[in-house]
Amino acid sequence: MIAPPEISPSVLAPIGFTAIGAMVILVQDALLTRGSSLLGRRVTPAYAGTLNAFTAMLFLSLALYVTVVAFASGDSLVFQLANPVYQQDRFGSFATALLVVVGILTCALSVSYLSELGINHGAYYALVLASITGAIFLVGAIDLLGVYVGLELMTIPIYVLAGFDRARLRSNEAAIKYFVIGSFATAILLYGMALIYGATGTTSFGAIRDAFDPTSPVAMLGVGLILIGFAFKIASVPFHQWAPDVYEGAPAPITAYMSVAVKAAAFTALLRFVATAIGPETEQLSDVFAAFAVLSMIVGNLMAVIQENVKRMLAYSSIGHAGALLIGLVTGSPGGYAAIAFYLVVYAFMNLGAFGVVIALARRGQECERVDDFAGLARTRPGLAAAMTLFMLSLAGIPGTAGFMAKFNLIVVAIRADMIWLPITLVVTSVISLFYYLRIPVLMTMREPSEPPSRTGIASGEALALCLCAAVVLFLGFFPNHGMLPWLGLELPVLDWASDSVTDLFGS
């Protein structure tokens, strides 16, 4: 008799909810025969899509609840089969909560967009949930194989989702490009893992830490290849070329999800890998990260200036933000890691918000993605224009918005670590970024609309998601750490949560 391993169910609760949710949605969508009637309404693709979205949000909310409970308890639980593969600690729970919230917002933003574009197929929400399942597994993985499984489970559904608008050539192009380059990156990552396994004889983070020798060429080559794999996933220069094409071609909610959730999950996994498997103090790594950071900030922000397509512009801006995030990794200190965690939260909301406006402007069968489409929007759609202005200001890092607080934290941490050039690059590139971010508000207010808006209303899901994003961006802009919800008396010290969570990586 082989003794079964001890598995406490609460470790896998968030993953379980999202995975089961994905399956429930598949069954539900298969049972919702189009044309029959349910609850007194004929089942149209749009109706079925809405029901699927509600199921998805229900399961994501359950996952969010268990994650918040786990975070509040502060326990560190390990899921162990033959080796420990997955750990639920505060760092993982922090990232998981962010991912799940991003998932809920993505679903809310997708409902009417899918109907507008006529791509309301059932597998959509199931794939989103499957991808989130992988992302959650990735952020908690404490074994190279866990990282691999999580990464693949996260990206394979996105290959499909990027090509979800299958009648449009651009979408197909995005899916194929992402698939080819993503597989390529995964292969490099896997090669790096193999080399590390060869050098240290283990795949477990803790054991790698003990056996790791920074002077061994094989081990360092392995680490380098793993970093390249991660750099592909977070779209950092010089491994960024896929991002603009894929972001442009994929359906806007998927672009939003990719730019936020994939980046957040890959970054968190990278932080955990560097902190617990290699040691953040390894000097060679800091140089590599510094080069990545500077290149990403400069290339991303300069290339964004000449873009005429909003999704492409946001893609380059996300490359620039990846560069800014890498500054925290260069410092290798708990403060830097906490600044990254906070930046990821802020970035998630402001970027989802910006894409949310693009999504809300999509009209029957086509997206509103050219910069010129925003002309005169302040007159025709004042609410959306105001929201877009707020998100643009926040992405640029203007005080009073969350984007400023995020960048400010990073700069403070980097200066404390005696790195003066990285913050200077960040500030200079932020100034450059103002040009393309502010171009949209300028167009919205100072130019006449080129054509009357063909869609005037806004779906309730989009409205709620945009309001939430705007509220968080403003709230964190003024109260990054001492926030109180006025009527509930609930304290929201987001920065403290971020710094508490990274102590799990550096403790013990």
Place this chain on the structure above:
Amino acid sequence: MLTEYTGVLVILAISLVLIAVLLGIHLRVGPRREFPSKQDPFECGERPVTSPRRRIAVKFYVVAILFVVFDVEAIYFYPWGTVFRELGWFGYASILVFTLPLVVGLFYEWMKGGLDW
């Protein structure tokens, strides 16, 4: 330890000899009448050399994916089956967890008409 594999070696030798003998007899005794279509790699009416860039019904793709999925599933089932008793209920639950998503996927595909030709 290598002696355990003597049987394999014997089988290998016998089969090599057998092949040589059969082919040899064929070469010596068999009649030969050659004509062009008999010289094709596959003489079954299929043109052996064509352009690969032709359209193939996407349904084959669905069938191929299904085949791969259930083939891989079978690979996992075999080792599980050999230690079924030792693993007990835990092993049974694990394999259910493994199978459930596949069944859900099959159900979805079936209901969506992926198996209707």
